[in-house]
Amino acid sequence: MKLLMIFISAAIVNNFVLTYFLGICPFLGVSRRLDTAVNMGFATTFVMTLTAAITWLIHKYILVAFNVPFLEYVTFIIAISSLVQFVEMFIRKMSPPLYRSLGIFLPLITTNCAILGLALFAVLREYTFLESIFFGVGAGVGFTIALVIMAGIREELEFADVPQSLQGAPMTLLVAGMLALAFMGFAGLLSV
Amino acid sequence: MAVSKSVLEEFTKGLWSENPVIKALLGLCPTLAVTNSALNGLSMGLATTFVLISSSTIVSIIKRVVPAQVRIPTFIVIIAGFVTVADIFLKAQFPPISKSLGPYVPLIVVNCLILGRSEIFASKHSVGMSIIDALGMGVGFSGTLVVLGSIREILGSGSLFNFKFLAESLFTPWVVMVLPAGAFLTLGFLIGMINFISSRKGSKGRAQP
Structure with missing residues (x-):
């Protein structure tokens, strides 16, 4: 039950993009078309799940075991960037079609603050291994939801008559603000 | 003379024409x-400026030693090192600020601004120029954060730098401004307004011969 709560909390109630502002760069950059948004969402979810597992292990068996918690940021960022690199090589070998659709997004994921944020939050909240993984999947699903909704709105926005000074980034930010308002409606759903 | 002018240009471009938040997002x-x-914005701005200047300096010093293939990981590790320093310093000297910024201090590591300046500027220019560039970008970033923070604090809680100057009876705070949604809306309108002002200026400039 607790696992389910963590999942729903990360995916909807405390959506990473709309309440913690993590992963804003891809959120604004890759949300122009629906199909790329879906692919980016899947790639991020995949990396997030692996990151949650690996950083948990690193934290428990290296940082805490050798009493060097101040190396947390350095080790996490190295772990994440090498993980992304490995995933890229693995996908290229195993499934070329998948690589063609996800490939260009993978390098971008390294500097996605949502990934490092996820690892830090999981440590901060002292999740167990299984809880961390559910947290990672939930955060990824939440990111995908936000990205896909945003892409859907922006495709419609192409045909709207937006004042000249608000075109582009400002309008996207305003739409994101309204989305965040809408997601505030979920706030009372869970007490986590 | 030409040197001092270009130094000034490298510094001021971060403030307005290439402001990292408003123009480059x-x-x-x-x-x-x-x-x-406003206070949170200022402390975040200063912490980021510190990391930006230190890492730009180091990147600029070692730019000839690092092979091109591994430069991005190298930059990230340098940045992460300085972020750790900033984080420990804040925790030791200013515990309340460190607490209110929470996990966003470590997240300076993945702030695209810092990696961007290392890659675009510091790895190609001299140490002195890189410091000037980083200082300008840092001041521009901090300034934008303070402006955004002030707007949200005034509208959201009727105070500025924790000093309450609007009485509750006169002004009902817009709670939404301090919530996540307010951040998106404020920044959206701010950028929109700046676009509007600069487009007006631009058209005026064109009208004059």
Whole structure:
């Protein structure tokens, strides 16, 4: 039950993009078309799940075991960037079609603050291994939801008559603000 | 003479014409997340400026030693090192600020602004120029954060730098401004307004011969 709560909390109630502002760069950059948004969402979810597992292990068996918690940021960022690199090589070998659709997004994921944020939050909240993984999947699903909704709105926005000074980034930010308002409606759903 | 002019240019471009937040939309995560008060915005801005200047200096010093293939990981590790320093310093000297910024201090590591300046500027220019560039960008970033934080704090809680100057009876705070949604809306309108002002200026400039 607790696992389910963590999942729903990360995916909807405390959506990473709309309440913690993590992963804003891809959120604004890759949300122009629906199909790329879906692919980016899947790639991020995949990396997030692996990151949650690996950083948990690193934290428990290296940082805490050798009493060097101040190396947390350095080790996490190295772990994440090498993980992304490995995933890229693995996908290229195993499934070329998948690589063609996800490939260009993978390098971008390294500097996605949502990934490092996820690892830090999981440590901060002292999740167990299984809880961390559910947290990672939930955060990824939440990111995908936000990205896909945003892409859907922006495709419609192409045909709207937006004042000249608000075109582009400002309008996207305003739409994101309204989305965040809408997601505030979920706030009372869970007490986590 | 030409040198001193270009130094000034490298510094001032970060303030306005290439302002990292308004014009380039870099480093938006901390910009939106911590600007619920002017003080938080200022401390985040200063922490980022410190990391930006230190890492730009180091990157510029070692630019000839690092092979091109591994430069991005190298830059990230340098940045992460300085972020750790900033984080420990804040925790030791200013515990309340460190607490209110929370996990957003470590997240300076993945602030695209810092990596961007290392890659675009510091790895190609001399140490002195890189410091000037980093200082300008840092001041521009901090300034934008303080402006955003002030707007949100005034509208959201009727105070500025924790000093309450609007009485509750006169002004009902717009709670939404300090919540996440307010951050997106404020930044959206701010950029829109700046676009509007600069387009007016531009058309005026064109009208004059």
